[in-house]
Amino acid sequence: MSENHTSTASTPSAPRKKHRNLAQGVVADISEQIQNEILKPGDKLPTESEIMRIQGVSRTVVREAISHMQAAKLVETRHGIGTFVLEPPPAQAFGIDPDTVITMRDVLAILELRIxxxxxxxxxxxxxRNEQQLQELRAALDALLNHTPEDGDAISPDVHFHLLIAQTSGNRYFYDILHQLGTNIIPRSRINAAKMTHDDPAAYLERVNHEHEDIFNAILREDPEAARAAMRTHLSNSRERLRRIQESNEIKSSSDNTRQ
Known part of the structure; x- marks a missing residue:
């Protein structure tokens, strides 16, 4: 009795799993043909009957597979005519929506990416680097060194210096990615870092600027390993400062909850 009951209970789910896998197999096969340009945009897919014969599946499976491909915008079906391969969508630019970077953990994760x-x-x-790029970096560094807390925006000179380094790398993709990360996310989150860690703003800026000087001097000497190490030290220190803020906030939150 027990064996019969188990068999009966499991029977309805088995075909559904097999059915779903078969449809996925058809989708994978046709998608691969599209990626390899065996099927090109504008080409008409074989008829349902032909796909059934080639794939060895039922009409229901074929229709489910086509439905999945329609949802993925790989194909479109024109009633009475057939199903056609669509033009691939334009490549999406790299991007991180600043509005999704909400918590301190998010900020730390972005900083790890920057590192x-x-x-x-x-x-x-x-x-x-060439001499002109070196001069531009020197000017950007001077702007940082001459900045004081009373000057207001301490972020723009910082970002400019980092972006110039990315530009000097000779790889435009570093610049493209860091341009968004640097201007839209990290600066806005770091602006009160000194205050939140109870540091003296002048002392905080002095430490950060010393780290920037180390990076510049390594680039000046054309010492790639030293430049890499100096940048890692600088950004790792930023991460440590933010981590301390996070821990302080968590302790405060825990203490407040305890008192309640």
């Missing part, structure tokens, strides 16, 4: 990118950008900048 991986900017250390290599600094390495390449030290390897490839």
């Amino acid at each position: 991986s990118l900017e250390t290599e950008a600094a390495y390449l900048a030290a390897s490839r």
Whole structure:
């Protein structure tokens, strides 16, 4: 009795799983033909009957597969005519919506991404820089060093310096990615870092500027390894400062909850 009951209970789910896998197999096969340009935009897919014969599946499976491909905008069906391959959508530009970077954990995650990118950008900048680029970096660094807390916006000179390094790397993709990350996310989140860690603003800026000087001097010497290390130190220190802020906030939140 027990065996019969188990068999009966499991029977309805098995065909559904098989059916779904078969449809996915048809989608994968046709998608691969589209990617390999065996089927090109504007080409008409074989008829349902032909796909059934080629794939060895039922009409229901074929229709489910076509439905999936329609949803993915790989194909479109023109009633009474057939199903046709669509033009691929334009490639999406890299982007991170600043509105999705909400918590301190989000900010830390973005900073970790910057560490991986900017250390290599600094390495390449030290390897490839020319005299004009070096002069531009020197001017950007001077703007940072001459900035005081009373001057207001301390972010723009910082961002400009980092973007120039990315530009000097000779790889435009470093610049494209860091342009968005640097101007839209990290600066807005770091603007009160000194205040939140109870640091003296002048002392905070002095430490940060010393880190920038180390990066520049390594690029000046055309020392790629030193440039990479200096950039990693600088961004890792920023990460540590933000991590301390996060821990402080969590302790405060926990204390407030306890008192309640």
